[in-house]
Amino acid sequence: MSRRFKVGVIGCGIGRSHIVEGYVPHADKYEVTALCDLDETRLNTVADEFGVVRRTRFSDELMADPEIDIIDICTPPALHTKLVLQALQAGKHVVCEKPLTGSLSEVDEVRRAESGSKGLLMPIFQYRYGEGVAQAKRIIDSGLAGKPYAATAETFWRRTADYYDNPWRGRWSTELGGVLMTHAIHLHDMLTYLLGPIERVFARTDTRVNAIEVEDCVSASLLMKNGALASLTATLGAAEEISRLHLAFEHVTFESNHAAYSPGDGPWRITPASDEAGEKIRALIADNPPIGRRFNGQMEAFYAALVEGSQPPVTSEDARRALELVTAIYHSSETHSDVILPLSETHPKYNSWRP
Template identity: 60%
Template sequence: MSKIFNVAVVGCGIGRSHIVEGYLPNADKFKVKLLCDLNAERMGAVADEFAITRRIASFDEALAMDDIDIIDICTPPGLHFPMVMAALKAGKHVICEKPLVGSLAQVDAVMEQEKASKGMLMPVFQYRFGNGIEQAKAIIDAGIAGKPFMGTVETLWRRDAPYYAVPWRGKWATELGGVLMGHAIHPHDLFTYLMGDIERVFGRVATRVNPIEVEDTISASLQMKNGALASLTATLGSADDTTRIRLAFENVTFESDHAAYNPGEKLWKIQPRNPETAAKIDALLKDWQHVPSRFQTQMARFHDALTGTGPLPVTSADSRRSLELVTAFYHSSATNEDVVLPIGPGHPLYESWVPAQFRAA
């Protein structure tokens, strides 16, 4: 029988999805014993729905509970850094929603704290999991795809005024960014997960759709470290919600299922360039085992990591790569220059990409 880890879910918005998609299907691995939220009405509704009796408003109280193994942080982005640091210092295992933190300086501080903490940290990138993505990744990792040539990512979603009625959305201090941070961050992570590290970024950001502080439309041209070229586009002004990823390799072209919020659930279009490649792909995938999508597989693999039977499915280094792209986007748009990665402490936006007038005093 596998070890069951006791979880405190902090924040009952996206936290409810963690319960439904992640913890309930993995009931032999996790038990949600505590909810923590400042909104008592929302917390009560979620707690009643899942028969969770322990309900508190104090994050510090959650950290002090000896029977809680995992702190699952599902709060607005501006709160992530202090909460992650406090949970690691308290010796807890930590799950944290995207974005992990709000700057490269903060993610580097988190990575240093990880070295001194007994707990394990897993950032959330649930879009990585599912049959479509896993098959593409397997073909690439097996060397069948060959040299990468080109990739495109389109994150065309719709967000209207009611979305921004939630007080923390659309504001630099609490959301830490716009479409780059809350929406396209997922497809962009999928892109680098499959295509590798970025070397240069020329990006543009704009606010064109809604009267908000942060950006809602972006475009970039990338050069990858492996020599491939790529383009990234995103807007929150689309008539519908579509996520499209297309990757051209020497021997194979991949195209995602266009589902906006679960691009890995269904099989992707896999187009081999010749019969020899098709035969290799068929042989690789002939005994394919179904991979549940999103939180179900990410949480199951986190359990593997906690019990020493598998690697951590998403790491703080993955989050750093994601936030490095965000930093490069903002800097390139402001300076009209290419940004060379990696970005270190000497960079003007290393401490924060938030415009000075919106930073806390």
């Protein structure tokens, strides 16, 4: 009989989505046995919905529970680092929402703790999961796509004053950033997942949509290590919400679907540059294995890693690359300069990208 891991979820906002999409569809693999939230009404509502008996306002109780195998952290961003470190020290496996930490120094601290813990750490980047992105990844990795030329990533979402009528949103101390951190980080991770690491960044950020501390508009120009050029644009003032990747390679062009919160889903528009390339691509993806979308796919892949004792499907190194891009964009916007990656501990924003 396969092992069933017991999960404690801290934070019942986005945590509910983890349960609905990630754990309930894999009831043979996971059992959510405890919930934690400061809001008792929300805590009890979600616990009642899924029949979870164990409920608490104190995360320490979950950390100390020897029956819990996995701590799933879905709190506001400023609490992530402390809870991840605590869970790793307790020997738990850890799932953590974005951003993993609030600085590059913190993510390096987490990675050191991870190396000495028996638990596996998996940051959440659910946009990597879906039929569309899986097909694109397979084509690129096979070499059939050829030389990468250029790409765009657009996060055009809408957030109004009502969204920021919340004690932690829109503030540097609690949300840690704006559209770049809380909204576009997933699509930017998908870009590097398909196109590889970044070499240089030039960017501008601004606050144009809402009366908040953090940015809600971003434009950035990237030079990838493979020579491709990419541009990132994000705003929280769009009338129509879309997330879109567009990638041009030597032998094929990819365009994601435009669903704001699930751009990895199929179908993607895959346009071969020739009939010959098209035939090879169609043959390659004809037997593409099915993959769950969003949290469903990521939690299924995490289970395989837990059982096999292998590397998680999304790693702390992936989270560091995402936060390195965030740091570079903020620094470039502030200094009006080109920023070369990777960023080391000597960089002026290594300990914090916040102003």
